[in-house]
Amino acid sequence: MGQQETVATSLAGTVGQEIGASLASVDAELARRYPGDPGTRQPVHTVYVPADAFTATTLRTWGDRALAALDEHAPDASALAEVLGIPQELAEPVHDRVRAKLEREPVEDLRIDFEDGYGPRPDADEDEAAARAARLVAEAYADGTAAPYMGIRMKCMEAAVRDRGIRTTDVFLTGLMRAGGLPEGLVLTLPKVTYPEQVTAFVRLLEAFEETHGLPAGRLGFEIQIETSQSILAADGTAAVARMIDAARGRATGLHYGTFDYSACVGVSPAYQASDHPAADHAKAVMQVAAAGTGVRVCDGSTNVLPIGPTRQVHDAWRLHHGLTRRALARAYYQGWDMHPGHLPTRYAAVYSFYREGLGQAASRLAAYVAKAGGDVMDEPATAKALSGYLLRGIDCGALDTAEVEALTGLTRADLDGFASPRRGGLTVTAP
DSSP, X not given: OOOOXXXXXXXXXXXHHHHHHHTHHHHHHHHHHOOOOOOSXXXXXXXXXXXXXOOTTHHHHHHHHHHHHHHHHOOSHHHHHHXXXXXXXXXXXXXXXXXXXXXXXXXXXXXXXXXXXXXXXXXXXXHHHXXXXXXXXXXXXXXXXXXXXXXXXXXXXXXXXXXXXXXXXXXXXXXXHXXXXXXXXXXXXXXXOOSHHHHHHHHHHHHHHHHHHTOOTTXXXXXXXXXXXXXXXXXXXXXXXXXXXXXXXXXXXXXXXXXXXXXXXXXXXXXXXXXXXXHHHHHHHHHHHHHTTTTOEEEOOOOOOOOOSSHHHHHHHHHXXXXXXXXXXHTTOOOEEEOSGGGHHHHHHHHHHHHHHHHHHHHHHHHHHHHTOOOSSOOOHHHHHHHHHHHHHHHXXXXXXXXXXXXHHSOOHHHHHXXXXXXXXXXXXXXX
């Protein structure tokens, strides 16, 4: 024991109290604007299906078509690994898990599209399609065949289609209420947002619906699609997307990048419109910074190169999609769009290899941090949070098993949740 130190202070206690009082509004503002990650599962992708093509068997059909493509063009683990450049030691576990995923849960997030994929239709036709979508979604959740997340993309808030978008939203939500209520996995997507005022208008629509049906305030959230340059940089030079998050008043759940609308908006020629174009990288970087800490997640766009035709052509499309997906994951865009059943094998192969190849290092670093054992990397609490989030994402999508993560880290699922986010704990899946 060393010499007992004398502790002395010079400031009156009132100084700290005065500082606390002066920052009280800032503390409240930080808590409101930056609550952190919501702690719920984030799907690895969103699948868009035109409203007139959506049926009760759509999810299973996508899974079956994806399995057929896998069997035809990469019938075993070695073939898939060779096409995509997956390390041989990961070939079997990735291939087996991809097959299991396509059999068990081929689609994690489905959006029934009433916008570009559906187009302008007679009002009676769109009314009927919206009512049918509500019925099929309600039935899917009731019989256990639903994707974890399902919902619609309505038409936008621009003058030409505003009334139609409002009515479709009303018909769909009313149909769900009449069928028993809003499912937990319900997601709404507002496309082509240009001004924060359009977000404010959509919030008013949802408020009115909640008031009409006696729902808790804030029950309905929505994603904002970023498809125009004005949503990134406003006329006054500010980042409009940050103002859109604020305008959502806590209801925004995601920012979805629209590859082709945005690319066309800034003048990128069709041959170069892709999610790895510099214009796309800039837009998503702004979205990422604007959303950081708010609890709003950023979603990457899609590729329009479809894996169809002869095997050589399918392999080329697969390599492109796999590469874009891995690129997005490295940049912390953990979700993207898929436009065709043939994209599902490479979506899951990319996601699963991403989590499995990093499992050992992430688990050892987190275990060392918890044990304060040191090691060749000195991690901080923020890194421990990121490591836990990485492992949890892997578990949620089926890339990792809860048991293997616990064996490597000594941490339970609840422990990981606690490290990742105090708000964590929502819709999850049982890993295979």
